[in-house]
Each structure stands twice: as structure tokens, then as C-alpha cells.
Amino acid sequence: MAKTSGTPARRTGARATAKTTARIAQQPAPQTSGTARRARAVVCAAAIIVVLALVSAFGWPGWAVRTPPAPVEVPSAVASATPTIAAQPLPSDASELVKILPEHVSNYVRGAVESSDEWQSAAPVEAYAVTYGNGDQAKDVRVLMGQWADAEEAETQYEKLAKALDGEQLAAGNIKVSGQNTGSYVVVGGKGGDGTATALWRNDTVVFRVTGPQASVEAVYKLFPV
Structure with missing residues (x-):
């Protein structure tokens, strides 16, 4: 009786162990x-x-x-800005107005400075004419300048000269010095498109007029320091 009762107990434990092992084996792998x-x-x-x-x-x-930034327009004369001819010296008794004339503007050099009476009817204090060139007379420009007693008189002369210009307007605007408006300018092409141009401007009490071939006029007026 003792033998029979002990055997089933051992078999039951074995089956339980086998089932437990099976359950463990069937469990999925850890995540x-x-x-x-x-x-x-x-x-x-x-x-x-x-x-x-x-x-x-x-x-x-x-x-x-x-x-990329847009290219900046540069006057054609700047590419050959070194003068190829010598500038004429100023007169020994040159006035302060004459002394402001530069020796060269780009590669256009100053010729002889002479007194002018072209604007005599407008009663300037003084007026002068000078030619700027680069050795090729066909490209010379003539600069006429005059000074008046005050800015109002100079403005009157500027307006008179501007109204007399006959041709296509090429450029116009104001002149500013240190942020202050000191005058105006206008550029007009030659009548009938003849290839010439005139640049006219007033800076305070002084009026300038530059005439000649259009390319030369544009190069000089853009770079003229006064």
C-alpha cells in the first residue's frame, strides 16, 4: 500500500515540472x-x-x-583713367573760383583757362571757359563756369540756361552736399541725335555747363568734383 501510494505522487510532480517548463519555453522573448x-x-x-x-x-x-549684387554702372572713361597728356597750369593770378578746376577728370585733362563774357548779360562776378581733353580733339569737352553774388542769382541763370536746352533729356536731379540740397543738374542730348550732349548744373552760387560728344560729356559731368 505504501509503495502504490508513493508512485503516483512522484509522477504528478514530474508532470507539473514538465508543464511549467513548457509554459516558460512558450513565452515570447522580452521586448x-x-x-x-x-x-x-x-x-x-x-x-x-x-x-x-x-x-x-x-x-x-x-x-x-x-x-549676387547688381553691377554698378561706371563711366566708360574710368577704365583708362590715367591721363596720357599733361594738364595746363593755372594762371599765376588765378582766382579762388579758377583754383577749384581739377587738373584732370578721369583721363580728360585741363587745358588753358580763359575769361569768358558769354554770360555777361547775367552779370556774373566772374566767368571762365576751359577745355578738357584726352589728346583726341574729337572727344574734347568745353566747360563754361560762372559765379554769382548769391545762390538766388545763380539759380535764375541756371533756370534760364536749362529752358534754352533743346534736345532729349538724358538725366536730371538734385545736387547734395553733406545731405543738403545745393542745386540741380540736367543732361540733354544734341538736337536731332547728332551724338553731342550738354550737361548743366548749379552748385550753390556757381553754374557749370559742359558741352561736347555725349560719351565725353557723361564721363566728365559724372566725375567732376565740384
Whole structure:
């Protein structure tokens, strides 16, 4: 009786152990750890940020793609700005007005300065004429300048001369010195498109008029320091 009763007990324990082992074997493998999941999430987020940055850099206006600045217009005479001929010296008794005439403007050099009575009817304090050239007489320009007792008289003369200009207007505007408006200028092409031009401007009490071939006039008036 003791033998029979002990045997079933041992078999029952064996079956229980086998079932437990089976259940353990059938359990799925543990899930990937939270650290690994977070690492993958960080990598994915970084990749998305890089892609968005590249897209926005070249798709969003004005960020990574830069537009080159527009070229600045430079008078044609600047390319050969070194004078090839010598300037004429100023008279020994030159007035302060005459002394403002530069030796050269780009590669156009100053010729002899002479008194002028062309504007005598407008009663300037003084007036002079001078030629600026580069050795080719066909490109010479004539500069006539006069000074009046005050800016109002100079303005009156400027307006009179401007109304007398006959041709296509090429440019016009105000002259400013240290931010202050000190006069006006106008450039007019020759009548009938003959290739000549006249630049006229007033700076305070002084009026200038430059005449000659259009290319020469434009080069000189743009660079004239007064």
C-alpha cells in the first residue's frame, strides 16, 4: 500500500515540472528595452531635422541661396583713367573760383583757362571757359563756369540756361552736399541725335555747363568734383 501510494505522487510532480517548463519555453522573448527604443527615436528625429534643413535652405527665399549684387554702372572713361597728356597750369593770378578746376577728370585733362563774357548779360562776378581733353580733339569737352553774388542769382541763370536746352533729356536731379540740397543738374542730348550732349548744373552760387560728344560729356559731368 505504501509503495502504490508513493508512485503516483512522484509522477504528478514530474508532470507539473514538465508543464511549467513548457509554459516558460512558450513565452515570447522580452521586448526591446526602453533605452534602445529611445535611441532609435532620437536617430529618426535627427534625420528628419537634417532633411527639413536642406529643403528649407534651398527652397525658402533669401536663406541659403544668395542673390549676387547688381553691377554698378561706371563711366566708360574710368577704365583708362590715367591721363596720357599733361594738364595746363593755372594762371599765376588765378582766382579762388579758377583754383577749384581739377587738373584732370578721369583721363580728360585741363587745358588753358580763359575769361569768358558769354554770360555777361547775367552779370556774373566772374566767368571762365576751359577745355578738357584726352589728346583726341574729337572727344574734347568745353566747360563754361560762372559765379554769382548769391545762390538766388545763380539759380535764375541756371533756370534760364536749362529752358534754352533743346534736345532729349538724358538725366536730371538734385545736387547734395553733406545731405543738403545745393542745386540741380540736367543732361540733354544734341538736337536731332547728332551724338553731342550738354550737361548743366548749379552748385550753390556757381553754374557749370559742359558741352561736347555725349560719351565725353557723361564721363566728365559724372566725375567732376565740384
